[in-house]
Amino acid sequence: MSAAVSISRMTIIGVGLIGGSLARAVRRNSPAVEIVGCGRHLPNLQRAQELGVIDRHETDPAQAVQGADLVVVAVPVGSIEGVFAAIADNLAPGAVVTDVGSTKGNVVEAARRRLGGRLADFVPGHPIAGTERSGVEASFAELFHGCCVILTPLAETRRPAVERMQALWRLAGARVVEMDVRHHDQVLAATSHLPHLLAYTLVDSLARMDDSEEIFNYAAGGFRDFTRIASSDPALWRDICLANREAMLDMLQRFSGDLAAVTQAVREADGERLVQIFARAKEVRDRFATKGKVRSEE
Amino acid sequence: MSAAVSISRMTIIGVGLIGGSLARAVRRNSPAVEIVGCGRHLPNLQRAQELGVIDRHETDPAQAVQGADLVVVAVPVGSIEGVFAAIADNLAPGAVVTDVGSTKGNVVEAARRRLGGRLADFVPGHPIAGTERSGVEASFAELFHGCCVILTPLAETRRPAVERMQALWRLAGARVVEMDVRHHDQVLAATSHLPHLLAYTLVDSLARMDDSEEIFNYAAGGFRDFTRIASSDPALWRDICLANREAMLDMLQRFSGDLAAVTQAVREADGERLVQIFARAKEVRDRFATKGKVRSEE
Numbered sequence: 001m002s003a004a005v006s007i008s009r010m011t012i013i014g015v016g017l018i019g020g021s022l023a024r025a026v027r028r029n030s031p032a033v034e035i036v037g038c039g040r041h042l043p044n045l046q047r048a049q050e051l052g053v054i055d056r057h058e059t060d061p062a063q064a065v066q067g068a069d070l071v072v073v074a075v076p077v078g079s080i081e082g083v084f085a086a087i088a089d090n091l092a093p094g095a096v097v098t099d100v101g102s103t104k105g106n107v108v109e110a111a112r113r114r115l116g117g118r119l120a121d122f123v124p125g126h127p128i129a130g131t132e133r134s135g136v137e138a139s140f141a142e143l144f145h146g147c148c149v150i151l152t153p154l155a156e157t158r159r160p161a162v163e164r165m166q167a168l169w170r171l172a173g174a175r176v177v178e179m180d181v182r183h184h185d186q187v188l189a190a191t192s193h194l195p196h197l198l199a200y201t202l203v204d205s206l207a208r209m210d211d212s213e214e215i216f217n218y219a220a221g222g223f224r225d226f227t228r229i230a231s232s233d234p235a236l237w238r239d240i241c242l243a244n245r246e247a248m249l250d251m252l253q254r255f256s257g258d259l260a261a262v263t264q265a266v267r268e269a270d271g272e273r274l275v276q277i278f279a280r281a282k283e284v285r286d287r288f289a290t291k292g293k294v295r296s297e298e
Numbered sequence: 299m300s301a302a303v304s305i306s307r308m309t310i311i312g313v314g315l316i317g318g319s320l321a322r323a324v325r326r327n328s329p330a331v332e333i334v335g336c337g338r339h340l341p342n343l344q345r346a347q348e349l350g351v352i353d354r355h356e357t358d359p360a361q362a363v364q365g366a367d368l369v370v371v372a373v374p375v376g377s378i379e380g381v382f383a384a385i386a387d388n389l390a391p392g393a394v395v396t397d398v399g400s401t402k403g404n405v406v407e408a409a410r411r412r413l414g415g416r417l418a419d420f421v422p423g424h425p426i427a428g429t430e431r432s433g434v435e436a437s438f439a440e441l442f443h444g445c446c447v448i449l450t451p452l453a454e455t456r457r458p459a460v461e462r463m464q465a466l467w468r469l470a471g472a473r474v475v476e477m478d479v480r481h482h483d484q485v486l487a488a489t490s491h492l493p494h495l496l497a498y499t500l501v502d503s504l505a506r507m508d509d510s511e512e513i514f515n516y517a518a519g520g521f522r523d524f525t526r527i528a529s530s531d532p533a534l535w536r537d538i539c540l541a542n543r544e545a546m547l548d549m550l551q552r553f554s555g556d557l558a559a560v561t562q563a564v565r566e567a568d569g570e571r572l573v574q575i576f577a578r579a580k581e582v583r584d585r586f587a588t589k590g591k592v593r594s595e596e
Binding site for chain 2: 128129130131132147148150187188190191192194195196197198199200201202203204205206207209211212214215216217218219220221222223224225226227228229230231232233234235237238239241242245248249252253254255256258259260262263266267269271274275277278279280281282284285286287288289
């Protein structure tokens with residue numbers, strides 16, 4: 001990796017599931033790279049160091065990025081702007097900055113406000129990987145194997161910085177695509193943010209029923225899979241909902257309209273309409289389910 | 299099994315995932331029981347016989363039930379009434395009749411209309427097991443291991459008939475509970491029927507977007523799990539929606555109201571409200587996910 005991506009020191013700000021897994025992947029492929037971890041919770045950083053995920057740690061982002069060739073901002077999307085503000089004046093010359101946020105519009109706006117003259121070195125990124133678990137304990141080097149990483153470079157972004165990130169993610173086992181910022185946020189609202197909101201809403205809806213304890217006793221495998229993403233980190237998903245509010249509201253409006261139509265078909269006992277919708281959904285779902293297996297989604 | 303449940307001939311009408319899996323479980327535990335398969339599609343019956351799931355087959359239900367101690371009606375809920383009508387006058391004295399339908403109110407009504415004097419021998423049942431796959435090829439003897447079977451006996455049902463079904467399902471590896479018909483339909487609307495409807499609606503909603511092909515390219519593990527149940531049999535689920543219409547509409551109204559409230563919170567950027575809902579859902583979901591692992595759900 002040192003050869004391919006020319007890194008001697010990488011700083012990861014936010015050593016959780018994603019940051020920790022990327023550190024592990026780099027460590028496995030390029031043991032010579034020094035990995036500095038940074039975060040607000042000292043016990044988590046100490047644990048990451050015990051696990052060998054990072055070489056050393058700092059709690060001050062401005063300190064942590066000094067001398068690093070690559071800075072990965074892997075904090076929840078609501079905290080990214082503060083990190084940008086803290087590091088902007090302390091980045092080494094030529095250092096590449098990237099993030100792993102699940103939304104990109106708000107991150108790019110934050111970068112424009114906070115990274116100032118270093119915008120050309122910023123490569124917005126989003127590995128579509130994750131599990132419902134969080135924290136460095138849940139991290140593993142293979143998390144990105146076969147997953148898709150979306151980069152949304154700006155007009156200002158230097159091409160070599162993009163290529164550096166492409167090389168890094170490929171070494172971690174991912175395939176890399178580039179996409180427009182706005183389009184990224186629409187696509188992810190559809191396939192990730194809306195499903196998370198639906199899963200959270202359903203579980204909460206049932207949990208507030210009188211006989212909820214009993215109800216969950218009869219929930220089986222299908223329900224368990226359907227609601228797995230409702231076990232995701234609440235603060236992280238609050239941030240995502242707020243950060244991608246416009247695209248979320250578009251998708252919510254679309255889905256609610258479609259659900260109202262399905263409800264109407266049930267009310268009218270319109271079996272023909274129901275089977276048409278179900279069959280179309282099954283056909284599409286069967287088709288994409290057989291495509292290359294990707295580990296998981298954030 | 300012969301000793302425990304005193305069966306010498308069992309007829310399974312509808313040799314699909316559920317009927318086929320029950321046949322396999324009985325075959326494994328009691329090879330002496332003769333298993334007669336019945337269905338409308340001859341090739342499926344022939345395949346079931348080739349696979350050793352059944353000993354012989356009939357396409358006429360009235361013929362198929364002759365001399366059977368136990369008749370399992372394992373056809374989609376929309377087809378159960380017709381089967382009851384066809385077999386009522388041909389049941390052997392003392393034969394127990396059961397079904398495996400995912401809804402019970404409509405099945406009980408059909409039994410009252412069609413089984414006449416044999417109502418005392420009817421034990422409505424619902425194994426909460428299944429996968430999104432269907433057909434005898436997908437069946438396997440372990441499907442019911444650790445799963446829950448709900449029996450909803452009527453006031454008229456003979457107690458020995460209920461006990462016979464309890465013994466049968468326990469031999470297949472399931473735990474058995476009894477429940478009121480109406481309560482069964484409410485519980486299943488919440489944990490199974492509504493989630494299926496949401497999964498179908500979401501996939502169809504995305505499939506009708508302009509860039510749907512591209513969108514599904516970026517759908518990963520979380521989405522795959524969330525939508526797995528949208529790969530279920532459309533006709534089966536149409537039947538279930540129609541059969542359990544009242545309870546479904548109650549749940550749909552409840553869910554839609556809650557989704558509107560969540561949408562409002564997103565619109566108002568009310569992060570506190572969102573994190574409250576998400577955290578409550580995560581807590582409940584984490585709790586039931588750690589309970590005894592049940593295979594899957596229909």
